[in-house]
Amino acid sequence: MKRALHTLAILAAAAFATCAGAQSAPPSPPPSSPQPPTAATQPLRHESASFDLVVKASLAETEPLFGPEGERSWAGKSWNPEFFYPVSAHDEAGAVFKIEHGSYSAIWVVTQFDPGGRHFQYAFLMQNLMVGTIDVRFEPIDARNTKVHVVYVRTAVSPEGNEHVLDMNKGDKAAGPKWQAAIDRYFAGRAQQTAH
Numbered sequence: 001m002k003r004a005l006h007t008l009a010i011l012a013a014a015a016f017a018t019c020a021g022a023q024s025a026p027p028s029p030p031p032s033s034p035q036p037p038t039a040a041t042q043p044l045r046h047e048s049a050s051f052d053l054v055v056k057a058s059l060a061e062t063e064p065l066f067g068p069e070g071e072r073s074w075a076g077k078s079w080n081p082e083f084f085y086p087v088s089a090h091d092e093a094g095a096v097f098k099i100e101h102g103s104y105s106a107i108w109v110v111t112q113f114d115p116g117g118r119h120f121q122y123a124f125l126m127q128n129l130m131v132g133t134i135d136v137r138f139e140p141i142d143a144r145n146t147k148v149h150v151v152y153v154r155t156a157v158s159p160e161g162n163e164h165v166l167d168m169n170k171g172d173k174a175a176g177p178k179w180q181a182a183i184d185r186y187f188a189g190r191a192q193q194t195a196h
Contacts (some may be wrong), residue, residue, distance in 0.1 A: 052145055052176065067113065068083075083097045093113040107124065131155050
């Protein structure tokens with residue numbers, strides 16, 4: 001009987017110690033809330049699009065139309081570069097400017113401006129959304145016609161940027177005919193002014 005009571009006392013003490021330890025242990029952390037998707041959980045989009053157009057003008061007349069300042073003449077009100085460098089808004093390699101895209105803005109850099117090499121290139125950043133490049137190459141067809149090849153590449157830098165990359169890539173794919181029509185209108189208007 002003494003042995004049974006002694007064993008019972010030991011078991012009771014052990015049980016008490018376990019309960020006391022459980023009460024003094026720090027509480028378990030609450031279950032973690034879902035984290036927003038990251039590049040590790042949601043792949044970031046990388047999209048490209050290209051198109052060709054024919055400008056009904058010589059190479060010398062065509063190339064200036066594709067500099068950031070020269071593009072104002074045909075691209076419409078949405079293309080309104082705000083130059084940081086050079087301050088005098090001049091098309092050259094190294095030029096830095098800002099373009100508003102609705103509620104977003106993009107910082108652009110002219111990374112290549114080589115009329116002799118028939119090659120212009122731009123890089124841009126839409127903060128926390130995407131980076132991209134636009135590559136423009138020129139090929140004279142004859143003295144009065146120039147082929148222009150344009151390649152857009154966009155890469156999301158955040159999961160939020162994925163939707164923007166996909167939407168803008170759709171616009172890039174449809175841009176060729178729009179650019180062609182806008183440039184044709186520009187030259188038609190210029191011809192009418194010359195005729196008067």
